[in-house]
Amino acid sequence: MSRPRKVHVKSFGCQMNVYDSHRMADTLAPAGYAEAALPEDADLVILNTCHIREKAAEKVYSEIGRIRVIKEAAATEGRRMLIAVAGCVAQAEGEEIIRRAGAVDLVVGSQNYHRLPQLVARAADGEKVVETEFPVEDKFAALAAPRRDIIQRRGVTSFVTVQEGCDKFCTFCVVPYTRGAEVSRPVSQIVGEVERLADGGVREITLIGQNVNAYHGPGDDGAGWSLGRLLRRLARVPGIARLRYTTSHPRDMADDLVAAHAELPELMPCVHLPVQSGSDRVLAAMNRRHTRDDYFAVIRRLRDARPDLALSSDFIVGFPGETETDFRDTLALIEDVGFASAYSFMYSSRPGTPAADMHDQVPHEEKAERLQRLQALITRQQRAFNARQAGCTLDVLLEKPGKLTGQLVGKSPYLQAVQVMAPRLAIGSIARVTITEVGSNSLFGALAEGHPAPQLAAAGA
Numbered sequence: 001m002s003r004p005r006k007v008h009v010k011s012f013g014c015q016m017n018v019y020d021s022h023r024m025a026d027t028l029a030p031a032g033y034a035e036a037a038l039p040e041d042a043d044l045v046i047l048n049t050c051h052i053r054e055k056a057a058e059k060v061y062s063e064i065g066r067i068r069v070i071k072e073a074a075a076t077e078g079r080r081m082l083i084a085v086a087g088c089v090a091q092a093e094g095e096e097i098i099r100r101a102g103a104v105d106l107v108v109g110s111q112n113y114h115r116l117p118q119l120v121a122r123a124a125d126g127e128k129v130v131e132t133e134f135p136v137e138d139k140f141a142a143l144a145a146p147r148r149d150i151i152q153r154r155g156v157t158s159f160v161t162v163q164e165g166c167d168k169f170c171t172f173c174v175v176p177y178t179r180g181a182e183v184s185r186p187v188s189q190i191v192g193e194v195e196r197l198a199d200g201g202v203r204e205i206t207l208i209g210q211n212v213n214a215y216h217g218p219g220d221d222g223a224g225w226s227l228g229r230l231l232r233r234l235a236r237v238p239g240i241a242r243l244r245y246t247t248s249h250p251r252d253m254a255d256d257l258v259a260a261h262a263e264l265p266e267l268m269p270c271v272h273l274p275v276q277s278g279s280d281r282v283l284a285a286m287n288r289r290h291t292r293d294d295y296f297a298v299i300r301r302l303r304d305a306r307p308d309l310a311l312s313s314d315f316i317v318g319f320p321g322e323t324e325t326d327f328r329d330t331l332a333l334i335e336d337v338g339f340a341s342a343y344s345f346m347y348s349s350r351p352g353t354p355a356a357d358m359h360d361q362v363p364h365e366e367k368a369e370r371l372q373r374l375q376a377l378i379t380r381q382q383r384a385f386n387a388r389q390a391g392c393t394l395d396v397l398l399e400k401p402g403k404l405t406g407q408l409v410g411k412s413p414y415l416q417a418v419q420v421m422a423p424r425l426a427i428g429s430i431a432r433v434t435i436t437e438v439g440s441n442s443l444f445g446a447l448a449e450g451h452p453a454p455q456l457a458a459a460g461a
């Protein structure tokens, strides 16, 4: 029998890539590939790339340079290593990657992961393989499911992609080009995957998609299900205690999804709702198809349903033509809403997108200065949000051991990291924790009187 082969997958970018990386490893497992924690131990290294901003692609090229050195060292020991580039840079740049980085053996776009075993076999035969088509077959149905022991190793929280691609065409964004048109997975496929994960000990599922609340996958009844309906169904899967979803678009926040926040105890009180800018002029130039007032209206509906909701967002500063007044509108929006956290980026010109050709590109120094002001405001809000938890008792899903003996680290309902001494509790249980100290990156607490937390009833119980 041949020596077991090993694959190391490194993810860049968003949660969708983390999920895809797991599914790539799962698909290669039946072909005899075990996962390697380090590239040095691997026969196949896959870089799962992100193309959302310019620097992200540059990072990939420098990473290829690092892996090439490892590949050359392996060759001197008589061992052959293959390098594959997957994800959105692969989709966008295709053959260019092999031209620019000759050490790469395989370029595979985001819609072709289910074909990896055949593509890798071709690359192993010496062919330089580039596969970036959008095939007609259902990639998700063709991807192998993870084994139970692998699910257990990956921990008690998991992402599940329910929707891919985007039809919104914001003028700054490459996603509609790299991930293609919006597609929703069928309900039965998602329920099956969540049941399998729950059977392997997963307690929290985050449903992911570039535009997750536009989900409209077919149910067995032939009807298109909304995200709200899907969440209600998944809340009944035995063992699943917590549900989250990300990333949402303000235009797709349907009433039944908002209502789910009031009705479902399993649905965690967090919504990531990117707004990008607080200026109507900039929002229109971005083709966001909503105004700042529309955004405020969505926030009001959400907070009416769930007053303690933790809101987070994405912001782009220095979009072409953004003036100081536009930027101040963004700061004012942040002040008005009050966020628990946010991601913020300097606008990065992406070739092929409409904004790349717009006049009035904002100079780098101005973008950097605005980003700093915006991040300072968000940091203040984040600290204030965390400080409000001091003295409160929260349910914490325990995810992994902490640094100290007997210490466990978990997440609050609001996605805050919480550290607690709980030597007798198992990972995967939900502890009631009273917050005693608020640090800059984590909350610290002690098990509350009356612990353990009431565990959610299993489905159908």
Ligand code: SAM
Binding pocket: 014, 052, 053, 172, 173, 174, 175, 210, 211, 247, 248, 249, 274, 275, 276, 314, 315, 316, 345, 346, 347, 348, 349, 350
């Ligand atoms: N679908 C989500 C939405 O509607 O906002 C987000 C998808 S995108 C993968 C994640 C974030 O990257 C965006 O919300 C945006 O803030 C940022 N982003 C996308 N393109 C960008 C660009 N060209 N320059 C800077 N940031 C960008």
Ligand code: SF4
Binding pocket: 166, 167, 168, 169, 170, 173, 174, 175, 176, 210, 211, 249
């Ligand atoms: Fe990109 Fe999100 Fe806009 Fe779609 S909605 S184009 S993913 S920023």
